[in-house]
Amino acid sequence: xxxxxxxxxxxxxxxxxxxxxxxxxADAGQWSATEEANLRAAAAEIDILAGPNVSGPAQDLVxxxxxxxxxxxxxxxxxxxxxxxxxxxxxxxxxxxKADLGLKD
Numbered sequence: 001x002x003x004x005x006x007x008x009x010x011x012x013x014x015x016x017x018x019x020x021x022x023x024x025x026a027d028a029g030q031w032s033a034t035e036e037a038n039l040r041a042a043a044a045e046i047d048i049l050a051g052p053n054v055s056g057p058a059q060d061l062v063x064x065x066x067x068x069x070x071x072x073x074x075x076x077x078x079x080x081x082x083x084x085x086x087x088x089x090x091x092x093x094x095x096x097x098k099a100d101l102g103l104k105d
Contacts, residue, residue, distance in 0.1 A: 015042040015058070015097075019090055022069050023083075031073035036066055050100045054093070061086075061093055 019042075022035045039062050046058040068086050071079025098104070 014045055015039075016090070016094055018042040019065055022065065023072070026069035026072035029073055029075065031070055035069070039065060046097060050097055054097050054100045057093055057096065061089055064089070 018035075018038045022039055025031065025035055043058045043062040047055040050058070064086055068079045068082050072083070
C-alpha cells in the first residue's frame with residue numbers, strides 16, 4: 001500500500017484499513033456500532049480530501065459495505081455472495097482516490 005508524502009495514511013488508506021477490519025469482524029459473526037462509525041468516518045475523510053468524482057462513490061460504497069457486512073454478521077448467504085463484487089468496488093474506489101490525489105504505488 002502506498003503512503004502519501006510525509007508518511008501519514010489518510011482518507012483512502014483509512015478506508016482500506018477500516019473496511020478490512022469491518023469485514024473481519026462481520027466474517028466472524030460480529031457487528032458493532034463502532035464498526036459503522038469507523039467506516040463512516042473514513043468515508044468522511046475522503047469527502048474532505050477528494051473531489052466529487054471520488055466522494056460520491058465513496059458514500060455510495062459505504063452504504064453497500066455496511067449492508068453486506070451486517071448481513072455477513074447475521075450469517076446471510078446472500079451477503080457472503082456479494083463480498084467479491086463489493087471488494088472489487090472497494091479496490092476501484094481506492095485507485096480512483098489515489099488518482100484524484102496524484103499518488104502512485
